Amino acid sequence: xxxxxxxxxxxxxxxxxxxxxxxxxxxxxxxxxxxxxxxxxxxxxxxxxxxxxxxxxxxxxxxxxxxxxxxxxxxxxxxxxxxxxxxxxxxxxxxx
Numbered sequence: 001x002x003x004x005x006x007x008x009x010x011x012x013x014x015x016x017x018x019x020x021x022x023x024x025x026x027x028x029x030x031x032x033x034x035x036x037x038x039x040x041x042x043x044x045x046x047x048x049x050x051x052x053x054x055x056x057x058x059x060x061x062x063x064x065x066x067x068x069x070x071x072x073x074x075x076x077x078x079x080x081x082x083x084x085x086x087x088x089x090x091x092x093x094x095x096x
Contacts, residue, residue, distance in 0.1 A: 001059075001093040003056070003058075003059065003063040003091065004054075004056050004092040005055040005089060005091055006055075006090045007053040007088070008053075008087070009080070009084050009086070010049055010050055010051075010084060010085045010086040011049040011050075011051070011083055011084060012049075012084065013049065013085075015083040018083055019051065019083050020051075022076075022080045023051065025071075026076065026080075027039055027040075030055070030066060030069075030071065030072070033062065033065065033069065034065075035057050035058040036055070036057055036058075036062065039055050039056075040055075041053045041054075042054065056094075
């Protein structure tokens with residue numbers, strides 16, 4: 001079964017374009033990871049401060065490798081998280 005993660009971010013007021021720019025750098029690096037099956041950031045159509053990131057990894061090891069990657073550490077933990085008002089994550093497994 002694949003590991004699915006749905007992350008929701010809310011940028012601080014005035015930081016939404018900086019968060020978008022970070023996601024635009026993070027996505028290609030994440031998609032290039034060997035165990036990444038899908039990495040799709042999305043932006044809310046009505047509230048540009050809200051983002052959804054839909055991620056699918058081949059297995060738990062691939063998911064862990066993503067969190068330990070240099071690009072995740074840099075773009076998410078070091079740069080994006082301080083720009084966020086809120087962040088939550090939901091984990092799923094594929095069923096078929």
